[in-house]
Amino acid sequence: MSTLFRIAVLGCVSLIIGVGVNQFIHQGIRIPILLLALPRTENTVDLKSISVHEAYGLLLNNGPCFIDIRPKIEFEIDHIPGALSIPFNQHYGQANLLETGKKDEIVVVYGFEPSNQEAELLAEQLTEQGFNQTRILQDGFAGWIENGYPLETGKDTER
Amino acid sequence: MKWQNFLYYGLRFGFGILLIFSSWHKIRSPFEFAEAIENYRILGEGLSRWVAVWVPYLEILTGFLLILGIWIDAAVLINALFMLVFLILVGQAYFRNLDIQCGCYAFDEDSRIRLTKLLENLFLLCSGMGLIRLTFHKEIKVTR
Numbered sequence: 001m002s003t004l005f006r007i008a009v010l011g012c013v014s015l016i017i018g019v020g021v022n023q024f025i026h027q028g029i030r031i032p033i034l035l036l037a038l039p040r041t042e043n044t045v046d047l048k049s050i051s052v053h054e055a056y057g058l059l060l061n062n063g064p065c066f067i068d069i070r071p072k073i074e075f076e077i078d079h080i081p082g083a084l085s086i087p088f089n090q091h092y093g094q095a096n097l098l099e100t101g102k103k104d105e106i107v108v109v110y111g112f113e114p115s116n117q118e119a120e121l122l123a124e125q126l127t128e129q130g131f132n133q134t135r136i137l138q139d140g141f142a143g144w145i146e147n148g149y150p151l152e153t154g155k156d157t158e159r
Numbered sequence: 160m161k162w163q164n165f166l167y168y169g170l171r172f173g174f175g176i177l178l179i180f181s182s183w184h185k186i187r188s189p190f191e192f193a194e195a196i197e198n199y200r201i202l203g204e205g206l207s208r209w210v211a212v213w214v215p216y217l218e219i220l221t222g223f224l225l226i227l228g229i230w231i232d233a234a235v236l237i238n239a240l241f242m243l244v245f246l247i248l249v250g251q252a253y254f255r256n257l258d259i260q261c262g263c264y265a266f267d268e269d270s271r272i273r274l275t276k277l278l279e280n281l282f283l284l285c286s287g288m289g290l291i292r293l294t295f296h297k298e299i300k301v302t303r
Contacts, residue, residue: 006233010224014217022189022212029189029208037205089190 032093036121047123050135052143055080055108059149064106064133065098068156069122070141080110080144081152088118092125103130110137110144163293170290171225174238177283178222181264185215195262199248200255235294239287246280253277 022028050058058064059081066083068075075085084098088111091097098107107126111119119136126134137144145151185192193211197204218241224234245263252259252272261270270276 003232003236006230007237010220010230010233010237011217014220015213017220018212018214018216021186021216025186025189027188027190029193029212034205034208034212037203037209 027090029089030093033089047120047127048135049138050108051138052147052149055135055137055144056147056149058106058108064108064135065102066137067098067107067109067122067126068141069109069111069116069119074112076153076155078145078151078153079156080141081150083110083152083156085156086122088122092118092122095129097122097126097129098131100130104133106133106135107131108135108137110141112141114139114143116140167290167293167297170286170293171228171231171235174287174290175222175225178218178225178238178241182215182218182222184265185211185262186219189215192262195260198257198259198262199252200257201248201251231294235287235291239284239291242280242284242287246277246284249277249280 019031019034023030055064055066059066063082066080067086068079068083069086069088070079071087071089072085075083075087079085086097107123109119109123109126110116115138116136119140123134123136139146189208189211192215193204193207196202196207196210202210217237221234221237221241224230225238249261249272253274253276257272259272261272261276263270263276
């Protein structure tokens with residue numbers, strides 16, 4: 001067997017093992033996240049956004065369901081009061097991101113930066129799963145902090 | 160010669176252990192490794208994730224092949240290729256003054272890119288080339 005063929009075999013085998021193992025290990029890079037690197041067709045989902053001021057107004061009136069897509073460790077430092085932690089890296093591509101009882105509620109998805117692409121992807125997925133009132137927090141968590149709106153620390157309650 | 164044999168096995172086992180050791184933290188924290196790759200500002204976020212999924216397993220596989228002596232020709236070439244790629248990555252980061260973690264053996268402050276890291280990679284590349292020479296020299300002798 002030629003050396004080049006062996007190198008090619010090793011390359012392919014390690015890629016297959018790598019992709020496979022990452023589907024099962026904690027904090028592994030799952031296939032849906034890997035596929036984000038590939039060119040994708042424009043999504044037809046029409047996403048709506050919400051300003052931090054509007055979101056704060058809603059929070060005062062019984063509140064929408066806030067979804068924080070940042071890593072858990074960042075979420076535990078501070079987050080919007082009552083928010084649920086659904087880290088993008090762990091949950092994107094999963095079925096049943098939220099309990100179906102929340103389908104009629106307003107769901108506000110946020111990452112740290114304004115116009116966060118990962119927040120958009122997760123919001124798209126929620127909309128596809130039937131959460132039709134899904135919104136993206138326009139200025140992200142950064143905008144929320146800038147405006148001095150209240151924060152909460154610690155873990156979230158179970159979804 | 161005896162010293163050549165000693166050097167050959169020393170390099171093989173040395174690189175084998177090094178590759179297995181360096182792949183371990185990358186396998187355990189693939190997202191951190193992807194971020195470390197992205198910090199070199201050569202690959203985008205998406206491609207970095209593919210590399211983070213692929214490279215640690217190629218490293219560990221190569222490491223085991225070097226130790227076990229299976230497909231040794233391919234293993235020493237992949238090993239040297241790794242060292243070359245690492246040197247290029249570290250070198251360009253050093254000369255672009257990127258204050259980033261190397262991501263080679265751990266994701267901590269101590270692994271930041273300095274001149275010593277560049278020299279370390281240069282030394283590893285030279286050793287890897289030496290291992291190729293010793294391996295193919297040995298194979299030619301056996302074939303004859």
